[in-house]
Amino acid sequence: MNAQFKPEKEKKRGRPTNKSARNVRDSLIEAARLCFIEKNYQQVTTREVATRANSTMAMIHYYFGNKEGLFQAMFIETFEPVHKLVQDGLNNPPDSFVDFFKRYYALMAEYPGFVVVILKCLLFENGPLEERFIHERIREKGEPMEKMLKKMQQKGVINPELDPKMLHISMVSLMNMPFLMEPNLEATMGIKPDRDFWERMAIHQCLLLEQGCLKK
Incomplete structure (x- = not known):
């Protein structure tokens, strides 16, 4: 059959x-x-x-x-968690920078080289991002951090004599400089940039930011 x-x-x-x-x-x-x-x-x-x-x-x-569209989509999806972190801080101003730094380092440690990509977009002309895109996705999304710092001042967490704009610059420097150094940390300083390192770095940066480094 x-x-x-x-x-x-x-x-x-x-x-x-x-x-x-x-x-x-x-x-x-x-x-x-x-x-x-x-x-x-x-x-x-x-x-x-x-x-x-x-x-x-x-x-x-x-x-x-095209390639430009791919780059912009990649940039948005990688940068968005950072924006959410800052937005959370704006909605609920923290009493310390510790959690903020820990979360930021945990996010960026997944792609430490992405900080360099951001800098290239901001510093070089004829880059992959148009001025409008940079304004909407980077500069506007940076404004909530300054607002967060102002709210922390209003709560009495931050010294009211500090200029939020200047403090914003200081924070961005502390947040991102370790990632610019990351490729050479082990060779030049004997530091392995693993998860434990970023955890300790977050605590150190907060102590430096909140207490300073000079003996009173």
């Missing part, structure tokens, strides 16, 4: 959907982040990103349009 022939169902073609689509997009974002951290914007190609993500350039075009 002949077995009944059942034709194989034709596989659906076209746009990826649901979970597979999210996985493809996330893989491209992750690959782009690593590529842009390792190289300058001009040196990275969509082919390189696609290969690293085990995907295709067609998928980059589908999700992001």
Whole structure:
């Protein structure tokens, strides 16, 4: 008796959907982040990103349009948790900087080179981010930190004689300079930048910020 022939169902073609689509997009974002951290914007190609993500350039075009769109999407998704951290501090002004620094270092320690990417966008002309994008995504999102510091002054946590703008600059310096030094910490200072290091660094920065370093 002949077995009944059942034709194989034709596989659906076209746009990826649901979970597979999210996985493809996330893989491209992750690959782009690593590529842009390792190289300058001009040196990275969509082919390189696609290969690293085990995907295709067609998928980059589908999700992001082009390399600039991919970079901007990567930048937004990487920077957004930092913005949320500052926004949380604005909504509930802390009584100490310890938790703020610990959370910030925990976030950025995942991609320590991303601080360099941010600086390149801000400092160099003809970069991958337009002036409007920089204003909306970086400068405007930096304003909540200054507002957070003002609220901490109103709560009596911060010395009222300090200028919030100047304090903002000091905080940004303390927050980001260790990441600029991170590639050479082990070679030059014998420090391994692991999770324990960033935990201790957060506490140290808070003590330095809150108490100063001169003996009274």
